[in-house]
Amino acid sequence: MEKFAHDTIVPLKNSSLSKKEQVADMFDSIAFRYDFLNRFLSAGIDVWWRKKAISQLAALQPQMVLDVATGTADVALMTYDILHPQKIIGIDISEGMLNLGRKKITAKGLGNTIELYTGDSEHIAFDADTFDAVTVAFGVRNFQNLQKGLEDMRRVLKPGGKLVVLEFSKPKNGLFKGFYNIYMNIIAPAFGKMVAKNKDAYQYLNDSVQAFPEGGTFLDIMRQAGFKNTYLKKLSLGICTIYCGNK
Template identity: 45%
Template structure:
């Protein structure tokens, strides 16, 4: 599915959507999730830190929250953050400079399916809430695998549909009824906040997604459920 259903490709529409909502993205992201997304990112950082990486590739880095968290909590690490949206990157640059991390985080506008990164050149690749926006999910996973050194790993944080029926019903009521109204009012782009929860419903279930990771070249793929299945942390090794 696409945010606006125009003649543009999904990739083009996703870039336009994030350019549109970038100024209010952080406010809405943390407010609408009641800041639980911060907890999930800390767990991602913990998983990444165990690999003792020197160089991390953060794809779909957005406004830089995960890149910043990794640079602050992992000693001497260098992070390359890549994103399609120049407006999201502009927000990320301001945050990174304000925290004095511009020497450890480099940002680049780029395409997850055609990364300007050498083969086997990073220790860990991460994606937070971005893989469901890839134009071609399989191609994006293969690109991540290509960039990671043997023995390295990928860590992906993404929303999922809770399995418990009651909790799923509550979650979907909030996602489909409440979130688009608030998000649309604040960002002035209601269709963006209709697309974002709807794209979760279309994303592969954890077992199917891990099978896709395996086909892309990852091994020992596993998922850690977060907050009753609202999100998953996926881990794969190279």
């Protein structure tokens, strides 16, 4: 199984815990401020990014959807609002994030439609050919084994089903790239330390983005995992990218 540079990027370099364990602990510790920091640090544009990703499924009209690395269930809730599938399952390795997501789902009265479970992409606890669509927003960078995660997401998709990945990427425009690097290296970690009391989490965000195999390279990895009809769409001058492929 091929390993990629970002697979080894961890929040705490001196920890004896695995990447998966460290990521779970990290998100547990920042869960209480996660939604606020997402909106604040992106000036709210992350909501638009998620909607653009979900819109890639509009023609498919999926009825069974799996949201991997669902976090506080933002994408799961938006998927219901936009596509109205019969059932949405969200999985995540952070129980702290899931608890917040469950509260949001209950507040909207959607407990019978959206269900959240502890779980990760490499060991999805569902049979093959279960879901019409799989989504994962800002989660694949956190996989301990990217290829294994992609292969298991493909396994649980029905034939003809679609994977939609939303992930940070690095802008190529010179001037904007310089501002982006300052923002990710200095500003985001500083706000993470001030608001969520966890600078390491937002330093890890930058480190993992820098190491992630983005663009055409990621599409190649998707194809190696068995996906067909792969394509990408860059958003906001390349800060973010949508990747799609079919089983």
